[in-house]
Amino acid sequence: xxxxxxxxxxxxxxxxxxxxxxxxxxxxxxxxxxxxxxxxxxxxxxxxxxxxxxxxxxxxxxxxxxxxxxxxxxxxxxxxxxxxxxxxxxxxxxxxxxxxxxxxxxxxxxxxxxxxxxxxxxxxxxxxxxxxxxxxxxxxxxxxxxxxxxxxxxxxxxxxxxxxxxxxxxxxxxxxxxxxxxxxxxxxxxxxxxxxxxxxxxxxxxxxxxxxxxxxxxxxxxxxxxxxxxxxxxxxxxxxxxxxxxxxxxxxxxxxxxxxxxxxxxxxxxxxxxxxxxxxxxxxxxxxxxxxxxxxxxxxxxxxxxxxxxxxxxxxxxxxxxxxxxxxxxxxxxxxxxxxxxxxxxxxxxxxxxxxxxxxxxxxxxxxxxxxxxxxxxxxxxxxxxxxxxxxxxxxxxxxxxxxxxxxxxxxxxxxxxxxxxxxxxxxxxxxxxxxx
Ligand code: GLY
Ligand code: MN
Ligand code: MN
Numbered sequence: 001x002x003x004x005x006x007x008x009x010x011x012x013x014x015x016x017x018x019x020x021x022x023x024x025x026x027x028x029x030x031x032x033x034x035x036x037x038x039x040x041x042x043x044x045x046x047x048x049x050x051x052x053x054x055x056x057x058x059x060x061x062x063x064x065x066x067x068x069x070x071x072x073x074x075x076x077x078x079x080x081x082x083x084x085x086x087x088x089x090x091x092x093x094x095x096x097x098x099x100x101x102x103x104x105x106x107x108x109x110x111x112x113x114x115x116x117x118x119x120x121x122x123x124x125x126x127x128x129x130x131x132x133x134x135x136x137x138x139x140x141x142x143x144x145x146x147x148x149x150x151x152x153x154x155x156x157x158x159x160x161x162x163x164x165x166x167x168x169x170x171x172x173x174x175x176x177x178x179x180x181x182x183x184x185x186x187x188x189x190x191x192x193x194x195x196x197x198x199x200x201x202x203x204x205x206x207x208x209x210x211x212x213x214x215x216x217x218x219x220x221x222x223x224x225x226x227x228x229x230x231x232x233x234x235x236x237x238x239x240x241x242x243x244x245x246x247x248x249x250x251x252x253x254x255x256x257x258x259x260x261x262x263x264x265x266x267x268x269x270x271x272x273x274x275x276x277x278x279x280x281x282x283x284x285x286x287x288x289x290x291x292x293x294x295x296x297x298x299x300x301x302x303x304x305x306x307x308x309x310x311x312x313x314x315x316x317x318x319x320x321x322x323x324x325x326x327x328x329x330x331x332x333x334x335x336x337x338x339x340x341x342x343x344x345x346x347x348x349x350x351x352x353x354x355x356x357x358x359x360x361x362x363x364x365x366x367x368x369x370x371x372x373x374x375x376x377x378x379x380x381x382x383x384x385x386x387x388x389x390x391x392x393x394x395x396x397x398x399x400x401x402x403x404x405x406x407x408x409x410x411x412x413x414x415x416x417x418x419x420x421x422x423x424x425x426x427x428x429x430x431x432x433x434x435x436x437x
Contacts, residue, residue, distance in 0.1 A: 001262060003100050005176045006052045009169065010071055013050065014064035016165045022118055023125040023162055025050065026134040027058040040222070045354040046127065046166055048263050053099050055090055057107050062125075063117060069102020074114070077106040115141040119153035125162040163359070170353060171360030172374040177264060177353070178407060181376060184224070184261035185405055185416035188268045191215035191257065192420050196427070197434035201249035201275050205229040209243045212257045224265035225356045228256040231274060235399025236384040238346060249275040252282055254399050258356070265356045267378050268417050269403030276431040278424060281324075281394045285383050286424050288320030292381040293402045293422070296348050300379065300406050300413040305368035310348040313381040317344050326385070326395060343385060349378040352405055375408045376416070 017023060028044035043054045051060045053073065061072040073095040083089060095104035105113050118124065118141060128135055146155045173181065195211040209229045216222060230240040231247040235254035247253055251274050258266035271286065273279075278286060295316045296309035318340045321327040326343065327334055334340060351358035353376060362369055371377075380403035387396045405416040421430050 001052065001176050001180065003052070005174065006050065007100055008174075010050055010062060012169055013165060014062055014070060016169075017062070017064055017123070017125055019065040020121055021064060021123040021125055021160075022121040022156075023060075023062040024114075024118075024138065025060045025127070025162070026131050027053070027056050027060075029131070030056045043263070044130075045170075045263065045359075046163070049166070049170060049354060051099060053090065053095070059107065059110060059114070061114065061117065063121065066117075071100060071102050072117070073099060073101040073104045074107045074110045075104060077108070111141075115145055116153065118142070118156060119145045119148075121156050123158040123160055124156045125160050125165070127161065127163045128159070167359035167361075170358065171351060172372070173353065173376055173407070174374070178374075178376075180262045180264040181266070181353070181405070181407075182416055184221070184259055184264050184266035185268070186419070187216065187219045187221055187261060188258045188266035189417055189420040190219075191259065192255065192268060192270050193430065194434075195255060195257075196270060196272055196421075196430045197432065199247065199253065199272065199274060199276075199432055200436070201247060203247050205231055205234070205243040205245055205247060205253070208247065208253065208255065209257070212255070216259045219259075221259040221261050224258045224260035224267065228254070228269075230254050230399065233387060233397040233399070235271065236386065236397060237399075238384070247274045250279065252278075252398060252400065254401055256401065256403060258405075263354050265352060265354070265358075266405055266417065267352055267356050267380075267403060268405065268420065269380060269382075269401040270420065270422070270427065271400045271402065272427045272431045274431075276428055278428065279394070282398055282400075283424055284324050285320075285385070285395075285398055286400055288317060288324070289381050289383050289400045289402050290422065290424070291320065292316040292348075293379055293404070296379045296381060297404070297406060297413065297415065300371060300377065300408055302370070302372055302408060302410065304371050306362050306371065307368045308371075309377075309379055313348040313379075314340060314344070317381060317383065321383075324395075326391070343383050344381065345384070346380075346382065348381050349406075352376045352378050371408045373408050373410050377406055377408075379404055379406050 025047050031039045033039050058075040076089050078091045092104035095101040191212040198211045226241040229243045231253040232251035234240045254271045256269040258268045292313040295312040299308040299312045318331045351360045382401035385395045385398045407414045
């Protein structure tokens with residue numbers, strides 16, 4: 001993504017903030033996995049959104065209208081000893097030349113520089129509670145200003161939640177963002193094709209996971225979230241990430257796997273028979289979930305509200321469960337009583353973007369938000385039939401989810417993951433179709 005995109009975002013947020021304001025964003029910290037081992041570094045999404053700067057120990061500052069420059073970056077200075085181990089750092093000079101900062105300082109100088117800038121502003125935009133250590137430092141600077149309280153330095157009058165403004169901006173994807181999301185979708189679709197084609201009874205779930213990871217790494221991307229690959233009863237565990245068991249003929253396998261490209265996620269689920277043939281019960285439930293998926297996608301268009309796709313999916317799923325005998329009664333009453341939730345206990349989707357469960361309010365003033373062009377959401381109805389005595393044996397342990405990523409367009413929607421087969425016959429044709437090793 002080019003630097004103009006990030007400059008445009010900074011201008012947009014600064015227009016919303018207005019003069020007399022300052023926004024302060026700390027970078028994500030490095031997190032320890034165990035002893036000397038760290039988790040792979042992932043920048044905080046808000047920080048990346050405004051800066052494209054992907055190092056820890058950094059603080060971004062926006063001050064609309066500041067004569068000496070509106071975008072300041074504090075970051076690590078050069079340290080040849082550390083760089084010998086960890087690789088090159090951006091340094092303040094690089095922050096100016098490569099990241100568009102008007103001024104940049106060593107992070108060690110922040111106590112000397114930042115309070116003086118805060119002291120010239122009336123309003124501080126900040127996301128409280130995300131990084132308690134940094135919250136405490138900021139409060140320390142504010143207290144110092146209050147105690148000093150002289151000359152042109154004063155304590156800001158207002159603290160405002162930065163995420164309200166920023167997350168509203170992030171909800172509407174630009175052309176560059178949509179193109180990154182399409183790339184994440186393309187690679188994720190290729191990975192699903194590869195895994196579905198490679199699937200054989202007797203494989204383990206982690207071997208199927210490896211097919212996804214192979215496709216991701218050869219495209220220089222990482223999973224956007226922990227892959228879920230569950231055969232049989234494991235497909236009914238919504239966040240099953242152990243991926244440890246053997247895949248057995250006669251079972252379904254549910255794989256919820258998507259990659260992150262340039263900080264943008266895909267989130268994709270397919271469910272298929274391990275041996276390439278649905279049983280009649282699996283096929284009946286698959287077709288219900290697919291019909292719910294199609295009905296929900298029909299509702300994704302400008303003017304519909306956030307909950308319309310979910311309502312449509314619930315209607316189709318409940319009617320389907322009555323048809324096959326897993327629920328008894330009048331569908332509208334079963335919906336009103338929430339009876340379908342025994343088998344479909346999650347919502348039909350969420351916003352998608354830099355975060356898999358992306359930011360943005362689902363309601364505005366207590367009303368479901370209207371869908372508008374540029375918003376991206378998942379559509380992911382499912383059915384999960386528990387292993388319960390009052391359910392006939394042939395239905396038990398069937399877990400099915402079908403998940404696609406959908407962009408709201410001016411006149412409807414575009415399914416970003418549409419290249420991945422979804423009809424039961426197409427899924428059967430693809431399953432196990434790769435030549436054996
Ligand atoms: N992969 C997480 C979800 O589908 O929401
Ligand atoms: Mn999802
Ligand atoms: Mn998912």
